[in-house]
Amino acid sequence: MLSVRQWTGLEAGLLRQALRMSVRTYAAHLGVGIRTVSKWEQLGTDTRPWPDTQSILDTALARASVTAQARFEQLLAQDSQTRRLRRAPSPAIHDHETWTEDLERVVVCLDRQDFTFAATLLERWLGRTQPCDLDNRGLYLYGRSLVLSGDLRRLQGTAQDLMAAKRLYSEAHRVFTEIKIPRRAAQIELSLAVATEMAGRLTAAATNYQQLADDERLSLTDRTRALLWIGTALAKDGRNEFAIQVMRQAAERFESLEEPEEWATAQQKLALAHRGIGDLTKALTYIDTARSSGRFETPLQRVQIDTAHAHILLTDPATRSEGEAVLNQASDLAAHYGLKHQLHSIKFIRNSKEYT
Template sequence: MAAGEGTEVAATAHHWSGREARLLRHALRLSVRAYAAYLGVAARTVAKWESGGTATIPRPDTQAILDTALARADDNARRRFDLLLRQANGEQPAAPHGGYDFEAWADDLDRTMVSLGRQEFPLARTLIDRWLRQYQPNSNDTRGMDLYGRTLRMLGEVLQDQGVIQGPLSAQQSYRRALRVFSELGMPRRVAQLELKLVVLDEMSGRLDSAARQYESLTADERLSEHDRTKARLWVGTALSKKGLNGQAVNHIVPAIRGFEKLEEPSDWSIAHQKLALAHRGDNNLTAATEAIEIALAHKVSDTPLQRVRLNTAYAHILLSDQANTDAGIRLLDQCAHVSRQFGLRHQLTSIDGIRLAFERQA
């Protein structure tokens, strides 16, 4: 039953914005897809709220559904929602009194996720380091160890987005530490998700043969959700495209696009079209490449700096492949480089420099 169905709960009216709808999802600890199912709306509707922030106002009938969802939430979820709402409005929560405040820790992880989405890396590191400094790992403390593993994974994601891939203080090290924690806790899905993250780092480091083989194996790994297996299928295509095997890449990317459409994952569906565009560009099919990148640009769900740079870098790469559009491609590449420097996106800068160098050599 959707949250808005039934009359047993009397909801208190609340004027919901897209931002508040997102905070309620975080308070309920639900994914976009699970939240949409809980409310009885489409996943793309939830994604639209969240990308619009305070400027997006859910429809009147949805306002009532959100009211009911909040009214039916348990006390912990309501406290989390209130805390997240106060933090979003600039208020600071009271400091915890002794021991580990696991609720505050979980809320900080939610805030970290939001900060990471906006590429606010200093804030994300502050929230992460606050808990990694004070928590002493204890195998008998299941709740604390779960939060510890999630925090290590989040640190890995921050470092990955910054391009710190390998080394003693890298994304690779953080993911491996998190993997050990979840292996000890006996949580196979999270272990498999981290194995997938480590393969992404292999691909980013240029180990494309190994990455393609590991991705292929993970597409059939029952420990992963169907969504994660579809991501692995897309990334097989990404690795093959980087190797220059663009025809084979398309044969993996197109089924992934169909999979994301079936799963109602609009963000991944858009990203997959970006990957398809680059595969077509590598195959010198500029008409198909332009069509795919235009779909990705028209249907992007979020406009974070990182996603904007990724999309526009791909578009610039395609423009540079057409002699009539090289000036526009260079201008767009310069804009991407500026945003990458502004937000500390080092891996993206490396990719941009590589595209520019290849173009100059060809010219």
């Protein structure tokens, strides 16, 4: 009986020809997507169907008529002499390596808040890439590019940026779900929750964080971040006492996980929550701990810690002048790096009735 030891896109495409089916009909016959069939035929031997799809193709070949099987065998024989020429050229692998290197540069650019160069690098790939033309490695890189593009827009933080970030994250989520990388999909859900919080939908964000704090697709560190961010959303919503309880749990987990930078961030969040309930002594203690423990190497981190510190100092008339100076410093840095969401937060603090 005719069989295929290892199906690639080439054999899958030749079977469609042997069955004399259109792409749409063939996709329905196998129970796969039209885009999947198109990808097989475009990439040939450089793509391999998933194991369960291999079995589906085995069954389709076994159930084909004798005539169709003969045509398939003939097509395989005709192609065997030219298969090397039909393979995608080796630069495709080189492109993957270059793409990976560019994404590593994007991560560095985002840490430095160099949004212009990051956008240029991302557009180099997103602007010329069609997902239907990519193998799984390419789809992975495409998904990562979408995520980083979403991060870029979220970090800038205007309402329009947040809408764009959500759209990019949603597309990336679809890609990682399709190529079956649940951890990446869950991380994107966490980023979507952050964008929801930044847009002011605090109850929805807290609910999403709660679900993700128990989601085993995520690492323990990511789950603990989700727990901390539950507290952040609650504090922004004025529920500071409950927020403090949640944040303390997160801080303890970060300590047990030996994540000093995350622990320092938790101290910063606790400081603001204690300010929210009017306990300035504890607020200053926590913010001093955060400032002395964290490295705060990126512009965004420095703006965030200075803004939090200023917010606490401004609350007390005795330290208001110092708070204004620290807030001006944070504002100048945020403006220099285009951190629009942080500038909005600083403006909100300045216009607060507490200080006017």
